[in-house]
Amino acid sequence: MIKVFPFIFILLWSSAFITTKPIIDNSDPFSALAFRFALVSIGFFLFSIYSKKKLFVDRRSFFESFFSGVLFHGFYLGGVFYSISIGMPTAIAALIVTLQPVLTNALSGPILNEKVSLKQWIGVLLGFSGAVIVLGFDLGSKIPTAGLIATIIALLAITFSTLWQKKISNKLPLSVSNMNQALGGGLFFIL
Numbered sequence: 001m002i003k004v005f006p007f008i009f010i011l012l013w014s015s016a017f018i019t020t021k022p023i024i025d026n027s028d029p030f031s032a033l034a035f036r037f038a039l040v041s042i043g044f045f046l047f048s049i050y051s052k053k054k055l056f057v058d059r060r061s062f063f064e065s066f067f068s069g070v071l072f073h074g075f076y077l078g079g080v081f082y083s084i085s086i087g088m089p090t091a092i093a094a095l096i097v098t099l100q101p102v103l104t105n106a107l108s109g110p111i112l113n114e115k116v117s118l119k120q121w122i123g124v125l126l127g128f129s130g131a132v133i134v135l136g137f138d139l140g141s142k143i144p145t146a147g148l149i150a151t152i153i154a155l156l157a158i159t160f161s162t163l164w165q166k167k168i169s170n171k172l173p174l175s176v177s178n179m180n181q182a183l184g185g186g187l188f189f190i191l
Helices: 002-014 016-026 029-050 059-085 090-097 100-112 118-135 145-168 174-190
Strands: none
Touching: 016 029, 016 059, 029 059, 029 174, 059 090, 059 145, 059 174, 090 118, 090 145, 100 118, 100 145
């Protein structure tokens, strides 16, 4: 049973952009996300109980995970869903936020004091150059400026959440950390 969990995760995670457009065409993006993260929280709660993980953790670990969820799920997914709801093409939004590994790599040196090699810097340059070429001169005509801003905020949020998690690297069980993150994202959307 445990060996199937990674595949379930991949299926659920990779389906996010596929389902975004139909969801926002039929509901408010933030209401849909609040509902989604309520279900995710319950799912991780039940899984944590099933796998006998300690649910109640110290206050600091809880708030670190919760804040990470606000950044990762709240600002990241909220920015993406909002941008698509106001007319940002889904493929362009996906292209922008998939620059996250490139941006994380670029910022890991200054923020985490990690060594970034010349090859990595070349990869960063190529990644950003490719995105600029694809975006081209569509800005303002096919791409709504507010949507672009929301998507860039989403990119920054997922990048800083990744760096934040790596820097704090609390020792919570993965299911409990994800439950707390989903709670953070869900509360963000409810508010």
